[in-house]
Amino acid sequence: MKLDTFFFIALISYLIGSFPTQLFLNRIWRGFFKQKDLKLLYPFIYLFDFFKGIAAVFLAMYLIDTHIAMAIAALALTLGHFWSLFYRFRRGPGLAPLLGVLAALTPHVILPLVVIWVLFLIFTRYMAYATIVSTLFLPLIIWKLYGYDLYIVLGVITAAVVVYNQITELEKIAWGLEPKLYEESPRVRFAEYRKKVRSPGRIVRRLLFLITAFIVVSFLFLNMYVYRGFELQTDIVRAGNLKKDYIAITFDDGPDPVYTPQILDILKEQDVKATFFMVGKHVEMYPEVARRIVEEGHEIGNHTYSHKNLLFLSKDKAECEIFKSNRVIEEVTGIKTELFRPPRGLYSHAVREIIDEHNYKLVLWSLSSRDWTEISARQIKEQIVFNVSGGDIILFHDSGSIITRSGGDRKNTVKALPQIIGILQEEGYEFLTVTELMTETD
Structure with missing residues (x-):
């Protein structure tokens, strides 16, 4: 044990x-x-x-x-x-x-x-x-x-x-x-x-x-809903080309004034690019961190304005969450993103309609670090290293909490990340952004 x-x-x-x-x-x-x-x-x-x-x-x-x-x-x-x-x-x-x-x-x-x-x-x-x-x-x-x-x-x-x-x-x-x-x-x-x-x-x-x-x-139902879905879902991106050793690492719920800069330091040192799905309200609160993400060449995506659960929201309210976040992200960073990830990976038919109507791309993941549960750095590392495969979109968090959009403890994510990147690079994996990974799929 x-x-x-x-x-x-x-x-x-x-x-x-x-x-x-x-x-x-x-x-x-x-x-x-x-x-x-x-x-x-x-x-x-x-x-x-x-x-x-x-x-x-x-x-x-x-x-x-x-x-x-x-x-x-x-x-x-x-x-x-x-x-x-x-x-x-x-x-x-x-x-x-x-x-x-x-x-x-x-x-x-x-x-x-x-x-x-x-x-x-x-x-x-x-x-x-x-x-x-x-x-x-x-x-x-x-x-x-x-x-x-x-x-x-x-x-x-x-x-x-x-x-x-x-x-x-x-x-x-x-x-x-x-x-x-x-x-x-x-x-x-x-x-x-x-x-x-x-x-x-x-x-x-x-x-x-x-x-x-x-x-x-x-x-169990929601876990199946997020990772597998229940019908053909060509509009949802879960992974890239499984035959190539390309992977994308993504970070949800930021930017955070404590953990995001530490993660950016690690990525810069390792010369790795990642995709950050940012909460609009956090972008408003920490604009300098959001701008640094873009300045250092990382990709950004929309993670709603206030990290509300979209599963039971009406179409109008879901649109408000998505559009308001996009507007804030563009005003602060100058980037108009087309990538969207729903909080906790939970989406509804209304959300998929919004994504289709406005030419967004709904991006989930194929491998989770489970760092949102605040497990140890060793467990985070083993969860990724023992389960990774080509084409994976890997989920990490640079902010967030069990219930709310902030307040979580991400120190073990910071501890595990350089070890994970080093091991995967030694195994021949190449890190891409989500958009680059989707291009390789084509």
Whole structure:
């Protein structure tokens, strides 16, 4: 198993979250102090769990060093804490691991989160209510303080996991079996009541299963839609002449003020020309980077104005996205491009009509680096080097994010690119722009 893979990160983080802190420290405590009263041990348990969260995020940072890797580590650790491999440690107490994760990823959210938790604990005197309300505020706090879509998604999923694990506590409150703060616990056993009432957890689990199944089926459908299509598509360019060792490398979602200049430096040093499919709004924001792309002899294409998903847009709105971007690109660079690539490769019949009516060329790709998932530099390199063939149009990204048009981490693309170019040149491949590659097809 490769150490710099998401699976390895998720597995190790889950195991860290599953580690039975309470059982482990209990045995040490009793062995050294011979005491049965373990209340003094609780602060050490929470502190140990807190550092488990930090450790998982730092491990992902060390091995892959991308936001997605750290987010996966955070989620896996949280799941391990609540659904541990160790039966006696299932439904781990407290949110200390989550706070550790937040301390490493988004430290500024901890203070407002703790304030909300304390206020609702004082107001309701129920730990479950305070926990649920504070975690429901988590995505909003992240959005307000960071605005990064990936962390917002992580906040939503984490909040859902915490709420799901608090269902049992809500049942106890509803049945009068959960004491308020500083009250004594009732003597009636909760298990006896639960046998009589159907747990809502079963309904939630079924709902989550259906949602997961829908997401998987949708992903497989869209993957087939982008890479293969469902009918003859002579109007869509996916590759060049398969019999020649010509390839084209393309970059989507830029220009970006941080990563695009680094990529341009690499291309200039390697004497390679590429095609950049640029977002119109980014061209407006960073015109000097867009002009540099053209000045250094690279080709440019249209990637819509605001990177909206065109699949479900009307023809008029899709036209607006395409035409506005073309207008901005021409005003800034002086180039009127006829190449168009839809965001995420998703197009509709209306988009194809627009392309045909205005003599654009719809360009997709035959090989993706998968760098949009923020995998490691080694994985990006192997994805290209082990799968490349003559005529490939290769997809990279110099900007973009999982959901929005910007904010992604492209440092591993920058690390992998010179290695990829060097290896492919040694293997005899020649780099062309997309237009040159299409000419070779003819």
